[in-house]
Amino acid sequence: CSSKYVLSQMHPMWQGPLVVPGGDRQSPIDIAVRKAVFDSELKPLVATYDPQTCQQIWNNGYSFLVEYDDTTDKNTLKGGPLQDKFRLCQFHFHWGESNDWGSEHTVDRRLFPAELHLVHWNSDRYTLFEEAVMEENGLAVIGVFLKVGKRHEGLQKLVDALPAIRHKDSIVEFNRFDPGCLLPANINDYWTYHGSLTTPPLTESVSWIIMKQHIEVSHDQLAVFRSLLFTSAEEVQKSMVNNFRVQQPLRGRTVRSSFT
Numbered sequence: 001c002s003s004k005y006v007l008s009q010m011h012p013m014w015q016g017p018l019v020v021p022g023g024d025r026q027s028p029i030d031i032a033v034r035k036a037v038f039d040s041e042l043k044p045l046v047a048t049y050d051p052q053t054c055q056q057i058w059n060n061g062y063s064f065l066v067e068y069d070d071t072t073d074k075n076t077l078k079g080g081p082l083q084d085k086f087r088l089c090q091f092h093f094h095w096g097e098s099n100d101w102g103s104e105h106t107v108d109r110r111l112f113p114a115e116l117h118l119v120h121w122n123s124d125r126y127t128l129f130e131e132a133v134m135e136e137n138g139l140a141v142i143g144v145f146l147k148v149g150k151r152h153e154g155l156q157k158l159v160d161a162l163p164a165i166r167h168k169d170s171i172v173e174f175n176r177f178d179p180g181c182l183l184p185a186n187i188n189d190y191w192t193y194h195g196s197l198t199t200p201p202l203t204e205s206v207s208w209i210i211m212k213q214h215i216e217v218s219h220d221q222l223a224v225f226r227s228l229l230f231t232s233a234e235e236v237q238k239s240m241v242n243n244f245r246v247q248q249p250l251r252g253r254t255v256r257s258s259f260t
């Protein structure tokens with residue numbers, strides 16, 4: 001997908017005070033479980049992914065992205081809180097330097113060691129990711145928390161590809177990866193709210209769908225994430241860790257839950 005053109009100039013300290021004009025729908029947020037409102041109208045999520053449409057994996061200097069061919073409706077997300085059909089463009093992760101933190105969203109202030117984001121754009125209304133990223137109903141991102149435990153067999157193929165993209169702007173061909181294998185067993189228990197991208201351009205165009213159930217990966221698998229570098233081959237090495245944004249004010253938004 002063409003997400004690489006969206007982040008032309010990343011503010012180096014995008015963690016920081018980058019203020020978005022009128023930013024009252026920023027992400028990530030803390031999910032206060034007892035304040036979430038059960039919405040019986042929320043439908044089951046339907047994610048249909050074709051592993052054959054996986055194209056490449058690359059280090060964008062902030063995380064690594066696994067990108068899919070999003071020129072057809074081969075990888076779709078619909079249902080849940082969504083009115084339209086969305087196409088998977090890429091997935092990536094955010095993680096910490098230790099297992100004590102790393103996720104972007106928190107649940108009752110609890111941090112997880114890492115968080116997966118599956119990024120989709122509204123293909124019923126727009127023709128390109130770049131268009132959708134600027135629109136209020138343009139994107140849908142599924143967030144899945146990672147916990148350290150048993151090895152994730154499906155993730156290993158991806159972990160084995162990471163040493164080849166150790167440096168910023170490195171890219172390798174990556175085929176036949178099923179992103180569905182990274183979803184938890186139960187995808188019908190989730191929280192949903194309207195927010196933003198968590199990195200520049202921080203546009204408030206995202207319907208967030210945060211899974212209640214986490215997935216488990218091994219300590220060694222997460223250690224390989226941390227072996228990636230923010231820097232290119234010529235620069236002084238800086239480990240790619242702590243690539244998460246801090247939680248943002250809720251500003252009166254309601255988080256809905258699909259479960260009681």
Ligand SMILES: NS(=O)(=O)c1ccc(CCNC(=O)Nc2ccc(Cl)cc2)cc1
Pocket residue numbers: 003004006007060062063065092093094117119141196197198199200201243244
């Ligand atoms: N973190 S998100 O799902 O809100 C998000 C989704 C899509 C974009 C536009 C494509 N670019 C991209 O994915 N860049 C990126 C990813 C991870 C890190 Cl750590 C830094 C930059 C940006 C943010």
Ligand SMILES: [Zn+2]
Pocket residue numbers: 092093094117198
């Ligand atoms: Zn992300």
